[in-house]
Each structure stands twice: as C-alpha cells, then as structure tokens.
Amino acid sequence: MRSTGPAHGRRSITSRHWMGNPGDRMKTDEFAKAMRRTYDLYFLGGDYGRRYPRPNAATLGFVLANGGRDAQRILDFGCGDGRYCLALLECTRAHVTAYDISASSLIALNARLSGTPFRGRVSLAGTGMSQLLHTYAAPYDVVLMLFGVLSLIGDRAARIDTLSQLRCLIAEDGRLVITVPSIARRRPVELLRHALARRLGRARPPLDEGGNIRFTREVSGKPLTFFYHLYGVRDLTDELSQAGYAVQCCEAESLLPEWCVTQSRVLGWLDRKLSRRLPAVLGYGIRIVAVPV
Numbered sequence: 001m002r003s004t005g006p007a008h009g010r011r012s013i014t015s016r017h018w019m020g021n022p023g024d025r026m027k028t029d030e031f032a033k034a035m036r037r038t039y040d041l042y043f044l045g046g047d048y049g050r051r052y053p054r055p056n057a058a059t060l061g062f063v064l065a066n067g068g069r070d071a072q073r074i075l076d077f078g079c080g081d082g083r084y085c086l087a088l089l090e091c092t093r094a095h096v097t098a099y100d101i102s103a104s105s106l107i108a109l110n111a112r113l114s115g116t117p118f119r120g121r122v123s124l125a126g127t128g129m130s131q132l133l134h135t136y137a138a139p140y141d142v143v144l145m146l147f148g149v150l151s152l153i154g155d156r157a158a159r160i161d162t163l164s165q166l167r168c169l170i171a172e173d174g175r176l177v178i179t180v181p182s183i184a185r186r187r188p189v190e191l192l193r194h195a196l197a198r199r200l201g202r203a204r205p206p207l208d209e210g211g212n213i214r215f216t217r218e219v220s221g222k223p224l225t226f227f228y229h230l231y232g233v234r235d236l237t238d239e240l241s242q243a244g245y246a247v248q249c250c251e252a253e254s255l256l257p258e259w260c261v262t263q264s265r266v267l268g269w270l271d272r273k274l275s276r277r278l279p280a281v282l283g284y285g286i287r288i289v290a291v292p293v
C-alpha cells in the first residue's frame with residue numbers, strides 16, 4: 001500500500017518542531033552515509049541475522065500491548081532485516097512500512113518476505129527521509145525505533161530533528177515505541193576514552209557530546225566502525241520532550257545482552273522474569289512509549 005500525495009491527517013512540521021539548518025543537514029547526510037556503509041556490510045553476509053535471529057520477545061510483547069496489536073498502520077523506522085516487521089505481520093493485521101537507510105537490510109527483509117503471505121501488507125522504504133515524509137502510508141498508529149536506531153542518527157540536534165519529523169507522521173492518538181542502549185550498561189571503556197578526549201579538547205563532532213562513542217568491532221573478519229549515543233533516562237526523556245512528545249512508560253528492556261535473549265529462548269524467558277523489577281537505566285536497553293503532545 002502506497003499513497004502518492006501528502007497523507008490525510010498528517011501533522012504539519014512547525015518551526016517549533018523542525019530544528020535543523022542547512023549546515024546540520026549536510027553533516028547529518030555525511031553521517032548517515034557512514035552508518036549506511038557499516039550496516040550494509042553488517043547485513044550483507046547475514047552476520048546481523050545470526051547475532052540477533054529473532055525479536056526480543058519481551059519487546060515484541062511491549063509493542064503489541066502499546067498499540068501494535070490493533071494498529072492498522074505501523075512504521076518500523078530502522079527496520080534492519082525485519083525481525084520485528086515479520087513478527088508484527090504474523091501477529092497483527094497491520095500494514096507495515098519498513099524503512100531503513102541500509103539497502104542490504106531491505107534486500108534481506110525482502111528475501112525473508114518471499115514465500116510468506118505477507119508481501120502485500122508491507123512497503124519497503126529506503127530512498128531517504130523526504131520520500132518517507134511524502135509518499136508512504138502515514139499517519140501511523142505506531143512508529144517503532146527499535147534496538148538503538150535513534151542512537152545511530154548523530155548528534156543531539158540530528159536526533160531531535162528525526163524525532164520531530166517522525167512526530168509529523170504519527171496519528172493523533174498514535175504512539176512512538178523506542179528502545180535505546182543504556183549508558184549505565186554499555187561500552188564503559190569507550191565511554192571513558194571519549195570522555196577523556198573531550199576533557200583534553202581532542203574530541204571532534206559528534207564525539208564532543210557526552211554519551212557519544214565510536215568503536216570498531218570485527219564482523220566476519222572485517223573491522224566495522226559503529227557510532228552510538230548511549231542514553232540515560234533523563235536525556236532520552238528530554239530529547240523526546242524537545243521533539244514534541246510526552247513519555248507514557250519507561251522500563252528496562254532486558255538484563256542480559258540482546259544477543260543472549262534473542263539466540264536462546266530459555267534465556268529470553270528467564271530474562272523476562274529477571275528484568276521486571278530492574279530500574280530502566282540498569283537495563284541493557286531502555287524501552288519507552290511516547291505520545292505526541
């Protein structure tokens with residue numbers, strides 16, 4: 001399903017919610033190209049799918065309980081190879097727009113869709129944010145940014161800008177469901193190294209901002225460089241508020257790392273029990289539902 005003109009009911013982008021300027025846009029584009037390269041390589045050989053073979057069951061349940069089950073239209077922003085998209089197609093009747101900057105991720109998702117009865121309920125969208133804003137099936141009942149998509153978008157201004165643009169695509173009574181990596185649990189060595197570089201005046205944008213890190217990991221024998229913004233609850237809530245959202249619910253996503261809970265169903269089940277009472281920031285990820293205000 002694909003609409004051709006501006007969608008009915010879409011929120012207008014006001015100056016209050018649009019924080020970019022031409023200089024920021026350029027930096028954001030360069031940044032997105034670097035992320036696209038990294039994730040293209042990550043998805044290309046199937047490494048991502050082997051590391052995270054299925055959705056985090058607790059997060060899938062959270063999405064379903066927060067509007068997903070009855071949604072008619074869902075946007076999976078930063079869908080990757082579609083582990084959530086496929087699960088949502090299976091357990092809802094929704095149409096899903098799956099958007100990602102990585103062409104390899106969409107190729108992987110397309111391959112996973114072939115042979116399923118779901119192809120007619122999916123739009124694959126990857127030609128850039130402006131296409132997404134003007135040609136797909138908005139307004140959405142639920143917009144997803146799962147497993148750190150927001151963290152990969154660049155500096156604070158770029159992240160707020162993206163959140164603001166997505167806000168314009170959410171229905172009046174719709175919801176945004178986000179999960180992000182927690183600053184209390186992830187990459188302490190890199191956090192320290194980048195904090196030191198900032199203190200010494202050696203950090204270049206976007207690494208001059210607290211919580212931003214860059215690191216290289218070997219994937220199939222090739223070094224891949226990743227950028228993350230690691231979040232605390234306060235800065236996530238604050239960015240959402242700047243972009244025109246109110247937080248409805250905030251909790252820990254899991255106690256164990258994502259690869260553990262998605263590779264082993266037993267560990268996933270155990271983790272679900274253990275993480276129930278965990279403070280949000282102590283989760284491996286932080287899970288939030290936000291609504292447009």
Ligand SMILES: C[S@@+](CC[C@H](N)C(=O)[O-])C[C@H]1O[C@@H](n2cnc3c(N)ncnc32)[C@H](O)[C@@H]1O
Nearest residue numbers: 035039078079080100101102105146147149152
């Ligand atoms: C860690 S993966 C998560 C994928 C998927 N949501 C999941 O849970 O498996 C992050 C995804 O965000 C995508 N991404 C990175 N920057 C993006 C951007 N600016 N816009 C859209 N997607 C982006 C990457 O290509 C990658 O597929």
